[in-house]
Amino acid sequence: MAGILRSIVQRPPGRLQTVTKGVESLICTDWIRHKFTKSRIPDKVFQPSPADHEKYGGDPQHPHKLHIVTRIKSTKRRPYWEKDIIKMLGLEKAHTPQVHKNIPSVNAKLKVVKHLIRIKPLRLPQGLPAEEDMAHTCLKSTGELVVRWRLSPVDQDTTSPNARVVSD
Numbered sequence: 001m002a003g004i005l006r007s008i009v010q011r012p013p014g015r016l017q018t019v020t021k022g023v024e025s026l027i028c029t030d031w032i033r034h035k036f037t038k039s040r041i042p043d044k045v046f047q048p049s050p051a052d053h054e055k056y057g058g059d060p061q062h063p064h065k066l067h068i069v070t071r072i073k074s075t076k077r078r079p080y081w082e083k084d085i086i087k088m089l090g091l092e093k094a095h096t097p098q099v100h101k102n103i104p105s106v107n108a109k110l111k112v113v114k115h116l117i118r119i120k121p122l123r124l125p126q127g128l129p130a131e132e133d134m135a136h137t138c139l140k141s142t143g144e145l146v147v148r149w150r151l152s153p154v155d156q157d158t159t160s161p162n163a164r165v166v167s168d
Contacts, residue, residue, distance in 0.1 A: 063102060064102055064121035064122060064123070065101070065102055065122070066099050066100065066101060066102060066121070066122035067099070067100045067101075067102055067106075067110070067119050067120070067121065067122065068097045068098070068099055068119070068120045068121070068122050068139070068143050069089060069091065069097065069098050069099075069100055069110065069117055069118070069119055070091075070095060070096065070097045070098070070117060070118045070120075071086060071091040071092075071093075071094050071095070071096075071116055071117050072094065072095065072116070072117060072118050073094075073115070073116045073117075074094070074116075075116065078116070081112070082112065082113050082116065085109050085112055085113050086113055086116065088109065089106075089109060089110075089113075091117065097139065099122060102121075120142075120143040121143060122143055122145060123142075123143050123144045123145070124144075124145050125144055125146070126145075126146065126147050129145070129147045133147050136148045
């Protein structure tokens, strides 16, 4: 058996050969890379680093609750499943942000079209706005949701237009 394998290995690459001995057959292909071969990409590439969390403004123990998703590339000449996911996420129009939850089902869809979109965490520097304040919010390009505070009218007695300030 060792002599048969040695003769197969010494043949020029690229030729498919079948060697039979008894009932077993051996097929030798030394030019095919199988899909189960080990990747040559080092494992440290896939490990999260603390710099990633600082870069994207996240904390691994307390992840953000909402994503701001924006489509930045066209879906032309893309497969139908990517077009369907873009439509499901409501990203038909380019450069229009959409807010989505940070949950595994949504994240799985975002992973499929990650080369077509930009994802930013939604930051709430003033806290989560109340229902009546939702009409007075502004979404900045940096990913911050800012509540525009309504100003209450000032009493007319304290500030009259005819009042003069006298300085000595």
